Amino acid sequence: xxxxxxxxxxxxxxxxxxxxxxxxxxxxxxxxxxxxxxxxxxxxxxxxxxxxxxxxxxxxxxxxxxxxxxxxxxxxxxxxxxxxxxxxxxxxxxxxxxxxxxxxxxxxxxxxxxxxxxxxxxxxxxxxxxxxxxxxxxxxxxxxxxxxxxxxxxxxxxxxxxxxxxxxxxxxxxxxxxxxxxxxxxxxxxxxxxxxxxxxxxxxxxxxxxxxxxxxxxxxxxxxxxxxxxxxxxxxxxxxxxxxxxxxxxxxxxxxxxxxxxxxxxxxxxxxxxxxxxxxxxxxxxxxxxxxxxxxxxxxxxxxxxxxxxxxxxxxxxxxxxxxxxxxxxxxxxxxxxxxxxxxxxxxxxxxxxxxxxxxxxxxxxxxxxxxxxxxxxxxxxxxxxxxxxxxxxxxxxxxxxxxxxxxxxxxxxxxxxxxxxxxxxxxxxxxxxxxxxxxxxxxxxxxxxxxxxxxxxxxxxxxxxxxxxxxxxxxxxxxxxxxxxxxxxxxxxxxxxx
Amino acid sequence: xxxxxxxxxxxxxxxxxxxxxxxxxxxxxxxxxxxxxxxxxxxxxxxxxxxxxxxxxxxxxxxxxxxxxxxxxxxxxxx
Amino acid sequence: xxxxxxxxxxxxxxxxxxxxxxxxxxxxxxxxxxxxxxxxxxxxxxxxxxxxxxxxxxxxxxxxxxxxxxxxxxxxxxxxxxxxxxxxxxxxxxxxxxxx
Amino acid sequence: xxxxxxxxxxxxxxxxxxxxxxxxxxxxxxxxxxxxxxxxxxxxxxxxxxxxxxxxxxxxxxxxxxxxxxxxxxxxxxxxxxxxxxxxxxxxxxxxxxxxxxxxxxxxxxxxxxxxxxxxxxxxxxx
Amino acid sequence: xxxxxxxxxxxxxxxxxxxxxxxxxxxxxxxxxxxxxxxxxxxxxxxxxxxxxxxxxxxxxxxxxxxxxxxxxxxxxxxxxxxxxxxxxxxxxxxxxxxxxxxxxxxxxxxxxxxxxxxxxxxxxxxxxxxxxxxxxxxx
Numbered sequence: 001x002x003x004x005x006x007x008x009x010x011x012x013x014x015x016x017x018x019x020x021x022x023x024x025x026x027x028x029x030x031x032x033x034x035x036x037x038x039x040x041x042x043x044x045x046x047x048x049x050x051x052x053x054x055x056x057x058x059x060x061x062x063x064x065x066x067x068x069x070x071x072x073x074x075x076x077x078x079x080x081x082x083x084x085x086x087x088x089x090x091x092x093x094x095x096x097x098x099x100x101x102x103x104x105x106x107x108x109x110x111x112x113x114x115x116x117x118x119x120x121x122x123x124x125x126x127x128x129x130x131x132x133x134x135x136x137x138x139x140x141x142x143x144x145x146x147x148x149x150x151x152x153x154x155x156x157x158x159x160x161x162x163x164x165x166x167x168x169x170x171x172x173x174x175x176x177x178x179x180x181x182x183x184x185x186x187x188x189x190x191x192x193x194x195x196x197x198x199x200x201x202x203x204x205x206x207x208x209x210x211x212x213x214x215x216x217x218x219x220x221x222x223x224x225x226x227x228x229x230x231x232x233x234x235x236x237x238x239x240x241x242x243x244x245x246x247x248x249x250x251x252x253x254x255x256x257x258x259x260x261x262x263x264x265x266x267x268x269x270x271x272x273x274x275x276x277x278x279x280x281x282x283x284x285x286x287x288x289x290x291x292x293x294x295x296x297x298x299x300x301x302x303x304x305x306x307x308x309x310x311x312x313x314x315x316x317x318x319x320x321x322x323x324x325x326x327x328x329x330x331x332x333x334x335x336x337x338x339x340x341x342x343x344x345x346x347x348x349x350x351x352x353x354x355x356x357x358x359x360x361x362x363x364x365x366x367x368x369x370x371x372x373x374x375x376x377x378x379x380x381x382x383x384x385x386x387x388x389x390x391x392x393x394x395x396x397x398x399x400x401x402x403x404x405x406x407x408x409x410x411x412x413x414x415x416x417x418x419x420x421x422x423x424x425x426x427x428x429x430x431x432x433x434x435x436x437x438x439x440x441x442x443x444x445x446x447x448x449x450x451x452x453x454x455x456x457x458x459x460x461x462x463x464x465x466x467x468x469x470x471x472x473x474x475x476x477x478x479x480x481x482x483x484x485x486x487x488x489x490x491x492x493x494x495x496x497x498x499x
Numbered sequence: 500x501x502x503x504x505x506x507x508x509x510x511x512x513x514x515x516x517x518x519x520x521x522x523x524x525x526x527x528x529x530x531x532x533x534x535x536x537x538x539x540x541x542x543x544x545x546x547x548x549x550x551x552x553x554x555x556x557x558x559x560x561x562x563x564x565x566x567x568x569x570x571x572x573x574x575x576x577x578x
Numbered sequence: 579x580x581x582x583x584x585x586x587x588x589x590x591x592x593x594x595x596x597x598x599x600x601x602x603x604x605x606x607x608x609x610x611x612x613x614x615x616x617x618x619x620x621x622x623x624x625x626x627x628x629x630x631x632x633x634x635x636x637x638x639x640x641x642x643x644x645x646x647x648x649x650x651x652x653x654x655x656x657x658x659x660x661x662x663x664x665x666x667x668x669x670x671x672x673x674x675x676x677x678x
Numbered sequence: 679x680x681x682x683x684x685x686x687x688x689x690x691x692x693x694x695x696x697x698x699x700x701x702x703x704x705x706x707x708x709x710x711x712x713x714x715x716x717x718x719x720x721x722x723x724x725x726x727x728x729x730x731x732x733x734x735x736x737x738x739x740x741x742x743x744x745x746x747x748x749x750x751x752x753x754x755x756x757x758x759x760x761x762x763x764x765x766x767x768x769x770x771x772x773x774x775x776x777x778x779x780x781x782x783x784x785x786x787x788x789x790x791x792x793x794x795x796x797x798x799x800x801x802x803x804x805x
Numbered sequence: 806x807x808x809x810x811x812x813x814x815x816x817x818x819x820x821x822x823x824x825x826x827x828x829x830x831x832x833x834x835x836x837x838x839x840x841x842x843x844x845x846x847x848x849x850x851x852x853x854x855x856x857x858x859x860x861x862x863x864x865x866x867x868x869x870x871x872x873x874x875x876x877x878x879x880x881x882x883x884x885x886x887x888x889x890x891x892x893x894x895x896x897x898x899x900x901x902x903x904x905x906x907x908x909x910x911x912x913x914x915x916x917x918x919x920x921x922x923x924x925x926x927x928x929x930x931x932x933x934x935x936x937x938x939x940x941x942x943x944x945x
Binding site for chain 2: 687690691693694697698701702704705709710711713714716717718720721724727728731732734735739740741742743753754758759760762763766767769770773774777780781784789790791794
């Protein structure tokens with residue numbers, strides 16, 4: 001029964017590796033890269049072993065210190081969290097493979113070790129947040145995650161990224177303090193920190209303290225909403241995600257935001273419970289903000305000319321989809337939301353990585369400069385194209401499947417008007433993504449002089465970057481063609497959210 | 500005991516407002532230090548001696564240190 | 579203008595917060611919901627479980643030791659982040675010290 | 679809802695925590711100076727800690743340090759104190775990191791006032 | 806600072822601060838205190854030393870390569886004791902049931918792994934605070 005310890009082994013492995021990195025004396029060489037990649041491979045193997053175990057035996061709770069639930073800290077290892085861990089590690093593997101060559105020209109060489117220390121701490125915090133079933137433990141992980149995710153932006157040490165990271169840090173810290181205040185209010189009326197026990201207790205006390213619970217959830221949702229960039233609280237995101245080094249952007253947009261969204265899902269469904277959430281009107285508010293996010297994120301994205309900023313604003317819209325699923329408060333809704341968590345992680349990473357390699361080779365960030373670029377960099381633009389098709393929701397990509405599930409869920413919940421929102425947003429997505437792709441592929445090949453290759457690294461994108469991009473892009477297609485791989489596991493996990 | 504508690508909380512609020520109003524950053528930091536020390540006192544009253552010690556050592560000591568270093572490296576006056 | 583708006587917004591927030599206090603369990607009561615079987619377990623079983631008179635110490639290093647691991651990691655992260663940003667290369671400095 | 683002085687006195691810690699929370703938030707939102715913002719964040723954090731510790735308090739109880747065989751005496755709830763210990767250390771980590779960012783920003787822009795930085799940035803964009 | 810009195814006083818006071826810091830750390834499970842306040846108190850002594858004698862001499866007290874090793878080992882001690890619990894067939898960070906000796910009530914060496922972890926963490930906190938301080942003070 002060693003399998004039940006695998007989440008701990010993954011966490012300790014990542015943490016131990018992160019603490020060893022600063023002791024490195026040798027320069028950043030191939031030996032270190034191989035060790036780093038093998039750490040991720042080992043954790044991936046453990047995550048998959050855990051996934052098989054959980055699918056066979058069902059969700060289980062892991063209590064630290066062998067104390068019973070509530071006394072010590074507890075991890076709830078369910079199917080979805082293990083799946084998400086595996087996805088996090090897979091995407092992290094590709095991004096790190098990409099980063100080995102990309103970082104050389106983005107950050108100072110003396111800081112590369114610091115960068116990887118921070119990345120591994122970020123993975124540690126993210127996986128801890130995914131598993132934990134204890135609200136204060138979650139707060140600790142949230143803080144580690146917010147410090148590391150700010151630091152991997154600021155490490156670029158450019159004027160823009162410093163300012164963006166300061167903004168992110170202030171907003172993020174307000175967010176985590178607000179979350180802690182909400183936790184305090186919840187602890188005050190229930191006396192528990194364990195999510196399962198809170199859920200049992202809150203059913204008994206919510207009629208006695210309805211305002212308190214509404215206030216607590218208001219604090220928590222505002223706090224996590226800042227970090228997950230839901231519409232009125234999103235304004236730190238475009239700066240932060242666009243001025244970061246490319247691997248950091250991919251991490252932040254693809255994975256970190258999802259960890260916060262999953263935390264919100266836990267808070268709404270596992271802590272307060274769907275019945276009380278609907279009763280105090282929480283889900284209605286979530287739906288409103290989700291719709292606002294979807295529409296406004298797309299509208300803002302239309303007006304951007306910088307390719308990375310456009311991608312960043314599109315994240316706001318895509319987070320809106322996930323919230324839409326969560327706000328429906330039905331089985332289908334939550335499974336669609338969780339599916340989109342996975343599918344968007346792949347799509348956004350593919351988009352950011354390919355946009356990053358365009359910048360790597362040509363130094364161009366303006367959308368208009370990209371015409372005809374597919375002739376110079378076919379692999380990159382193919383991956384970019386796959387990502388955009390996924391975002392728009394063309395069949396055979398994972399984006400189509402998540403929109404399909406979301407549409408089904410909103411019909412099932414009796415709110416067909418949400419379908420219109422999804423359609424409008426798909427249209428807007430097409431409006432701001434397709435011109436890039438069309439001009440890149442179809443416009444006539446410009447003369448050699450116009451695409452000036454500024455890179456000092458050579459005239460092509462390094463092979464490791466191409467491979468990692470292509471594999472992430474392949475992930476989008478695979479999930480699109482065989483959505484049941486993901487959906488079956490999610491469906492097993494849904495009962496842990498809605499009893 | 501309760502009246503001491505009330506006085507300390509009122510002091511905290513006054514100190515917080517003073518921090519907000521002070522233009523001189525160094526004075527603001529020093530007021531914040533006294534705020535932290537009073538907070539430590541309040542935690543002694545609330546029967547949390549460990550927290551009081553930690554706050555006095557970390558909140559008042561180390562935080563002030565870091566603030567003072569940064570102010571000496573940047574600028575002392577708020578615009 | 580924005581200042582007045584912020585002022586009004588925060589005033590509203592303060593009002594909501596203060597009104598909510600009337601609903602909260604009163605301060606200092608021993609029958610408040612937070613003093614339940616969990617805290618009783620720490621107080622009554624703590625000495626047996628951990629053999630440590632200081633219950634807070636028992637909680638942070640035994641019952642909730644994983645939190646403390648996270649806390650140590652926060653400090654480690656803070657240093658890693660500060661060193662990454664302020665970026666002083668230490669190897670050279672150590673050599674410089676040896677020369678003196 | 680009649681507000682009596684008794685109510686005020688009984689719940690002074692909760693009221694104080696809420697007021698401090700709002701003052702801290704006000705400091706963070708309105709001051710353009712970055713160091714002031716960090717101090718504001720610290721005030722917010724301590725206010726939440728005050729709230730948390732107050733939850734665990736029982737009037738007339740002792741500190742949670744027990745003697746063997748005397749476990750039955752009333753002591754305050756130790757759990758919030760233990761959590762706040764963690765919280766304080768987290769706060770110093772965030773503060774240190776924010777301060778190091780401020781040092782870097784001062785190096786890059788020559789000022790730590792947010793509005794001046796915005797002016798510099800918009801001037802740079804127009805160039 | 807070139808004041809003789811300040812320097813002498815610092816040298817006199819320094820061992821007492823450090824002794825008190827160590828005391829607070831190792832009595833963490835017996836009396837109020839523990840790793841974090843104790844480590845911070847211990848760190849204050851080195852911070853004081855640095856302020857009085859200057860950064861270069863202060864850094865020699867706790868050079869960077871030593872402090873980074875201390876931090877790493879602080880977390881490693883934690884992980885190793887945690888994994889011992891799994892090795893004995895229990896969960897991560899199991900104390901009493903995993904067979905750590907409980908010792909006599911009220912002694913420094915009692916309560917299983919608590920004093921050891923507290924000590925490791927205290928040293929880690931000390932070196933962390935000092936490193937923060939030194940890094941902030943360093944000019945480019």
